[in-house]
Amino acid sequence: MTQEAEQQEGISLNDLALMVNIIDTCTKRGSFEGSELATVGTIRDKIETFVKANMPKEEETETTEETPAE
Numbered sequence: 001m002t003q004e005a006e007q008q009e010g011i012s013l014n015d016l017a018l019m020v021n022i023i024d025t026c027t028k029r030g031s032f033e034g035s036e037l038a039t040v041g042t043i044r045d046k047i048e049t050f051v052k053a054n055m056p057k058e059e060e061t062e063t064t065e066e067t068p069a070e
Contacts (some may be wrong), residue, residue, distance in 0.1 A: 013054055
C-alpha cells in the first residue's frame, strides 16, 4: 500500500481541525436549527479539545526539524 493510500484511509488531526472550521462556517450561515445547536456545539467542542490536546507542540516540532536524521 502506498503512503498516499494510507493517508486517504484515516482521519488526520488536520481533517478534524477542518471539521471545526466547517461547523463554525455552517453556524454563521444559519445551517442549523436552534434545537440542533447544543448537539452541534458539544461535538464541535469535543473535536477542538481533542485536536488541541494531540497537536505536536511548537517546541517538539522545532526540535524534530533541527535534529539531523541518522
